[in-house]
Amino acid sequence: MTMAATREGKRGRTARLAPYALVLPGWLWLALFFVAPIASVISMSLMTGGLAAGYTFTFEIGNYARAVELYWEQILRSLLYGGLATLLCVAIGYPVAYWIAFKGGAYKSTYLLLVLLPFFVSFVLRTISWGFILSDNGVVLGTLKSLGLLPGDFGVLNSATAVVFGLAYNFLPFMVLPIYAVLERMDHGVVEAAHDLYAGRVQAFVRVVLPMSLPGVFAGVIMVFIPTSADYVNATVLGGADNTMIGKVIQTQYLVNNAYPLAAAITFILMAALLIGIFSYAKALGTEQVMEVQAR
Amino acid sequence: MxxxxxxxxxxxxxxxxxxxxxxxxxxxxxxxxxxxxxxxxxxxxxxxxxxxxxxxxxxxxxxxxxxxxxxxxxxxxxxxxxxxxxxxxxxxxxxxxxxVNMVFQSYALFPHMTVFDNVAFGLRRKREASGEIRRKVAEALELVELNGRERTKPGRLSGGQQQRVALARALVNRxxxxxxxxxxxxxxxxxxxxxxxxxxxxxxxxxxxxxxxxxxxxxxxxxxxxxxxxxxxxxxxxxxxxxxxxxxxxxxxxxFIGTSNLLSGTVAGRSGEVATVRIEGAGEVRASCDAPAGARVDLTVRPEKIAMEAEEPAGDRARLAGTVTEVVYLGSATHYTVRLGDGSEVVVFRQNASDAASAAERGETVWVSWRPEHAYALPG
Missing domain, CATH: 3.40.50.300 (P-loop containing nucleotide triphosphate hydrolases)
Structure with missing residues (x-):
């Protein structure tokens, strides 16, 4: 009797603790790889000193002022390039996702694989390949120039256009996949219902398909805008001296100049800028709706 | 309304x-x-x-x-x-x-729109005036008894309510x-x-x-x-x-429609509309049938047209003897399965009225009977 009662009590306690125990690895992971690095970067951004002498915490707000003063141009440029690349990804990725989801038929997974195929080659390698292909006297431009189809001083690289297109190219699958996921599971009946209620193809798309797929677009925009804004590979390989993005600055300050506090401050400014951008975007889209449809 | x-x-x-x-x-x-x-x-x-x-x-x-x-x-x-x-x-x-407008099996309501916008969708595509739209939507929602839910999203409604929205959304377009x-x-x-x-x-x-x-x-x-x-x-x-x-x-x-009993037999003779059909091993019954003598026919009789008694019924009712093999009590009625002499089974529905004759038990021998015009031959 007492044994049974004890076992009962034990089982009750285990049952109560089980959810916490199950969630513990996740919390540990977050604490170790998210909270700790963030805390360390925050404290670093408020320090003074050098690599040789060591860094001391002095609550140096001046790091932020210096970061903005020195690099506001690169920060704005990064957000602009990231934004343009994201827009390009939406413009190209949405039709692709739509076509695969609605017209792909039995070959949907094949088409998706084709979209993902470039991922099997390293990101840096692909970008360098583009640099090679598009170089002023490379395979494409060189041939066209020798045929007299392009003026001799024509170039694609070292320009904002090259950087933005490179970013869009590299991150396109991140836009296609979430949009595809939403369109694919959309009840085709709603599209028919729209047609049935006197909406032509354009009206049905604008009033029904597009609004219902916004959660996918939202996810895609987040997944493209954040990494493109922070990217430095494309700007380095495809851009020139005028196209430096903030990612490159951070990298240089950390790894070349060892200016850890300044680099940390820039990192934080970029993060804040992205968060503000994302939240105002969610607000404009109607967060409630985005979350509601996504929850379904 | x-x-x-x-x-x-x-x-x-x-x-x-x-x-x-x-x-x-x-x-x-x-x-x-x-x-x-x-x-x-x-x-x-x-x-x-x-x-x-x-x-x-x-x-x-x-x-x-x-x-x-x-x-x-x-x-x-x-x-x-x-x-x-x-x-x-x-x-x-x-x-x-x-x-024409359709009410879909899945309802196909627009999840991102309120009930009002769902119902107004067709009217808006037809570019009706907004005052007209408000009046018609209110009228349609009243018809399906959903007034007051205009601002609700379909996802927050029960299945029956969603069904009504789908109906109103189609009907509002007349x-x-x-x-x-x-x-x-x-x-x-x-x-x-x-x-x-x-x-x-x-x-x-x-x-x-x-x-x-x-x-x-x-x-x-x-x-x-x-x-x-x-x-x-x-x-x-x-x-x-x-x-x-x-x-x-x-x-x-x-x-496909309802339960029906099929009896296979041969036309033995006929007088006008009514033929005598011999069901091998079970007996002969009269049924409305225009097949010639000697033809094989399938007779059908609805279960509620069949009476079931312990004694052989008198009069001109078609009748066959059989044994009760199954009794299913359904509250308002009882369904009996009766096996006939030829091995085929007929289902009999009987209302459980208070004055109904005493119910038959499994294994009992009974007579099933019906009016000749309630049985008729199916073509083919």
Missing amino acids: ATATEEPRTRHDAGARAGTPAISLEQISKAYRSGGEDVQAVRGIDLRIEQGEFFSLLGPSGCGKTTTMRMVAGFESPTSGTVRLHGDDVTGVAPHRRD PSALLLDEPLGALDLKLRQAMQMELKRIQRDVGITFVYVTHDQGEALTMSDRIAVMNGGRVEQLGTPAEVYERPATRFTAG
Whole structure:
């Protein structure tokens, strides 16, 4: 009797603790790889000193002022390039996702694989390949120039256009996949219902398909805008001296100049800028709706 | 609700030339290519659905009923044949240019819009004035008893309420015909029965032609003015619920609608409309049948037409002796299975009225009997 009662009590306690125990690895992971690095970067951004002498915490707000003063141009440029690349990804990725989801038929997974195929080659390698292909006297431009189809001083690289297109190219699958996921599971009946209620193809798309797929677009925009804004590979390989993005600055300050506090401050400014951008975007889209449809 | 019937239905009246059916299908066929072979979904259907009629397409899944309806809506185009709405050929016309509206099986409500916006969708596409839209939407929501829920999103409504929104969204446009594709399929039994009555009331109130697709014979019998029983892409029988139930024209209809008893025998002799049919091993019964003497026929009798007694009945009733093999008590009625001399079984329904004769037990020997005109031979 007492044994049974004890076992009962034990089982009750285990049952109560089980959810916490199950969630513990996740919390540990977050604490170790998210909270700790963030805390360390925050404290670093408020320090003074050098690599040789060591860094001391002095609550140096001046790091932020210096970061903005020195690099506001690169920060704005990064957000602009990231934004343009994201827009390009939406413009190209949405039709692709739509076509695969609605017209792909039995070959949907094949088409998706084709979209993902470039991922099997390293990101840096692909970008360098583009640099090679598009170089002023490379395979494409060189041939066209020798045929007299392009003026001799024509170039694609070292320009904002090259950087933005490179970013869009590299991150396109991140836009296609979430949009595809939403369109694919959309009840085709709603599209028919729209047609049935006197909406032509354009009206049905604008009033029904597009609004219902916004959660996918939202996810895609987040997944493209954040990494493109922070990217430095494309700007380095495809851009020139005028196209430096903030990612490159951070990298240089950390790894070349060892200016850890300044680099940390820039990192934080970029993060804040992205968060503000994302939240105002969610607000404009109607967060409630985005979350509601996504929850379904 | 009164306003609904008084509202001038200009769009109908223009098309409603005297005697023109609301919908007519002329030799409609539809073939699909699926997995390398041709599937004949619909094989030459001719139907005339009258103005204001509650018309059901009834049949098992795969019988072509939904394909037929989708051809009326314009979502499928027939391989051959003509679809007419109020006499006008609409065979190649896109769905959004057809004056019919559909209630989808999945409801297909727009999840990102409120109830009001869902119902107003069609009116807005037709560019009606906003005051008109508000008035009509309010009226439609009142008709389905959902007023007050305008600001709600469909996801927050129950299945039955979503069903009503779907109905209001279609009805508000006052189409010349409303197409309903198994709209009650997702509801539970009680709600389904309530909605059947509701649909019938609404149809009577608004006077719009309803075309109702269902595999549920009870639903079709309850609501319809006429039923087309479909099987294998063809119409097996067309008639009022009573005609289809009481006089199934084919073996399929007899089996699909209600329970029916089939007795196989040979025509032994005849006098006018009534033939004497010998059922080997069980006896002889009289039935309405026009087959010649010597022909093999299948007789059908509905279970509720059969009486069951311990003594052999007198008079001119057709009668056979048998043994009770199964007794199923259903509350208001009891279903008996009686095995006849030839080994076949007949099902007998008996109401559990207080003055009913004492119930039979399993294993008891009984006489089953019916009036000769309640049994008749099925062709083929």
